[in-house]
Amino acid sequence: MLLAAPLFALPETPPEALAALADRPGAVVVAGGTEVMPDLLWRTRTAAGFVSLRRVAALRGIARTDGELVIGATTPVAALTSAPDAGLRAAASSLGTPLVRTEATIGGNVISALPYRNLLPTLLAGGATLELTSATGSRAVPFDGFITAPGRTGLAEGELLTAVRLPAHRGFADYTKVGRRNAQFVATVSAAIVSRDGGARLAFGNAAPIPFRSDDVDTAATALLDGQASAADLQAAVAAAVDPPEDTIASADYRRHALGVLAVRLVTRAAVDGGLGA
Amino acid sequence: MSGGVGESVRRPDGPAKVRGEFCYAGDLTAEGMLIGATLRSPHPHARITRIDTRAARALPGVLAVLTADDVPGDLHFGLTLRDEPVLADGVVRYAGEPVAVVAAVDAATARRATQAIEVGYEPLPAVTDPELARDGTPLHPDGNVYRHVSYGCGDPDARGVVTVENTYRIGMQDPAFLAPEAGLAQPTADGGVQLEVATQWLHSDQKQIGWATGLPPEKVHVQLGGVGGAFGGREDVTLQVHACLLALATGRPVKMEYTREESFLAHRQRHPGTIWLRHSADADGKLISVEGRVLLDGGAYASTSPVVITNTVTLLQGPYRVDNGRFEGWSVRTNNPSCGAMRGFGVPQAAFAHEAQLDALAAALGLEPLEIRLRNALQRGDVATYGQRFDAPTPVREVIEGLQAIPLPEGIPRKAPGGVGRSAEGGEIRRGIGYAVTIKNLAFSEGHVDESTAEVSLCDGHATVHTACAEVGQGFVTVAEQVARTVLGASTVEVTQPDTLIASAGSTSASRQTMASGTAVHRACLAVRDRLLDRVARAHGLDAAELTVADGVVCAAGKPLTTVAEAAPGQIFRATEHFQHPDTYALGSPEARMYVGYGFSAQRAVVDVDVELGLVSVVQVASCQDVGAVINPTQLLGQIEGGIVQGMGLALMEAVVVRDGLITNPDFQDYLIPTIVDAPEVVSTYVTDPQPGMPHGWKGVGEPPLCTAVPVVAAAVRAATGLPLPSVPIKPEHIALGLGTAPTVSWTTPRPADPARAAQVVVDEEPRDALGTMAEEGAAPARH
């Protein structure tokens, strides 16, 4: 263990990691480093030191318990491409490039807290819970509400994200994203669905400053699944609910439109591929 | 002879590049080397009220801080107008303009030193609209119009039965070469400077370094460093002069290497532009008249803007016969990033517009897209709108027929738009097929002397080829090798690193180096071969006229005599030969010869479009190109594939987005270039009608595929969507939300050309000599 290094710590267990963090105020936690390193390079972030989670074996891996998938925070995105959850698989498979997926972790994706990050709509639609650990113990918080603004979360000082818990389900789950080329792109908009017991729950990326879902949209989506509403109804519900950004990549109008299209397509897939439709 | 002309000889630098061992200019080092860094203006337009470098100079490890006051020679440089200061001269005119440069012991110190320089700016209004700039207050003592061209031919008011008009827009494309600008400058013992740099044009750099340093050319040595792509973006000086000034000021080697962001800020982009076109045709689709107006945004400094605009304006006619027309264009100064050379040099803009017009005419008349093009195809002997006769093979019909012969493969697998995002699933995909045909001028134009020089030596079958031709990935190295094998019968060939010890080869641009430097090499090889054969003839008491070289063997009257390798043991044969294309003249000159030659290209694109989301996948592009001769099939295919992918990039995604003079996306996260997942299948065939006066009949091939790919992809997307799509890049929202104005189609009363105005070119300006250093390369052509 390199705990003694003043600027850089390579702990091997969660308690060591927490201790290393406590010893280094202002230190940045590094998991895969695929956010941290570019930020440092572009000088959008400074660091008074680093605590690397690379050797903390206990934080890596996917386990199935009591109807939940428990995904260690430093599980690489590459491992999620074969996770027993179709939504996660789809979101992971379209993240970055093979090289990036090998290093990138689920924890880094969550803590980056940017509304266009791949895994976030899937976690929101799936009703994920986060396990946050500090020197005084662990707490579980719902992912919904954890991100408060772009780049901001409810993670407390000295706290680590240790696991992401995703309810297992037998329904249909999927994720899709839109960008201007066919691989390696930041989502202009994205959407995820989890559909079970006749209901559909949708979540969206880049539809608002934080990952977004709404009961009204889910009501319209469920109605479409039941044959009680039309695709246009769902698109209208999405358009009314979202507040997407306007930038040089796309207009807010396009995003609003595309989010509605993605919602309809995901519900269509749930109905057809998932055999869930009325 | 194995490895000769016509074979897919492999690049000598290929293995090192694939293994990551190739030495790019950014990998250069020298003992005691300092690192140079640049302080750039954050404002698109501002007056500099003061520069205080004291704090920066006082930092430990900082050896030089230079501003405009420290430039010993002429402050101004530029490829044509010499209007650009080496370091800002009281006013900054674009965001990113260099204000000061520093040299320090390491990169971090150099960066800190740039931050420690205090610059007072008084921001001025940034003029970023080219139309306002054209007619507004001068942003520079030289004014805001880089060049205005205006001419007509025949009777521009002639009309057929149908007239279509529209306004087309082309975005700013970045050359986006993968290795950012880099170079290493070292002071030399004679008080001069030596620069190893990734560039396209060694002698132009040498000249401009000489201006700024005050050194004579013989004291400025430029050598080519490893180049990682260029596409025109390395034709202008960026860090060359700065690195040399810093090396001279410190007496130590200085290396400079840009970050990706700096690269976007510093080099020249493709001109964004607006093109209005009106085409009139008769009921058979034959063009009766064409009128066009072009406005290109040249940005803050001239670069090659005065040359690019003539390409765009004169080639608005496309590869079609146009007897009656009126054409006008401006390239203007704004406070946007400077634009200059990029693969296609003004022609992709014209091609995008004229091909959209041809499709609009075909649709109005119920003709097939290729049918209307065949009916108007230029032929040898036709006269261009600017008066030049097409006096070499002009195989427009042939490239179209060649394209038609490429079968549309049945059941091409769908390549879902949206790619790995899987957004198309659950939606509807529409397939579209589009066509485009283009003309591209080859080599320098309008009196810019197009020449090169090669020195070839041969000893025991080993040939050495020396030119100043910059190898930027295009494959000149293999061309030179192949020629030396075929002509000389050399068993091994070394192409030495280009430098300024030999005369200029001109720029590696304008699809010109095989024609210029390749021909110089060919001539030098012939001269060396003749010297060798003279020697052999004397040794064997034979007549040299009876001797030939074939496959590395010297034959007498067709019978093998000896091998080239053994013909004259230990003897060195050497020759230096020069090649220069016939002179060209400015638009409007009585000689009526603006261009050296042309390449023609026809393409068909198949696209799948997710109309609801506006996403496009290019499934296949078929190409038939007029290439003169196939010198190296693999390298040729590389040019075709690369040009097509770069052109589809401009058509679908590549745009430098400038807001209020600031580039908003100077990085590869937001400036997207196609990935291999986006690249279509490419089917490539050729028309090989030899170019007169060229060895093997070769001609340039690098630009036409890009020029054609832009309109062909747009045409296919239009075919899939039924939308007008008058702008590139086509954004998803243009398709999904149906943005963009359709051409106006009007049915007109035919009005034949007034015979009194027939067949003459009228230029509304005095022809002027080619501008600036591009011409200074050699003797200006004689004027009558």
Ligand SMILES: Cc1cc2nc3c(=O)[nH]c(=O)nc-3n(C[C@H](O)[C@H](O)[C@H](O)COP(=O)(O)OP(=O)(O)OC[C@H]3O[C@@H](n4cnc5c(N)ncnc54)[C@H](O)[C@@H]3O)c2cc1C
């Ligand atoms: C070329 C490239 C392409 C990319 N493409 C995509 C893409 O398509 N989609 C996408 O969503 N993302 C993309 N990314 C971004 C990035 O790869 C992902 O967000 C990734 O999941 C981040 O994980 P990481 O482990 O590398 O994060 P790191 O860089 O290690 O960390 C990111 C942030 O999370 C914090 N952190 C990490 N782990 C923990 C923890 N356990 N507890 C507390 N804090 C923690 C860090 O301190 C830091 O603030 C791309 C990145 C690159 C370089």
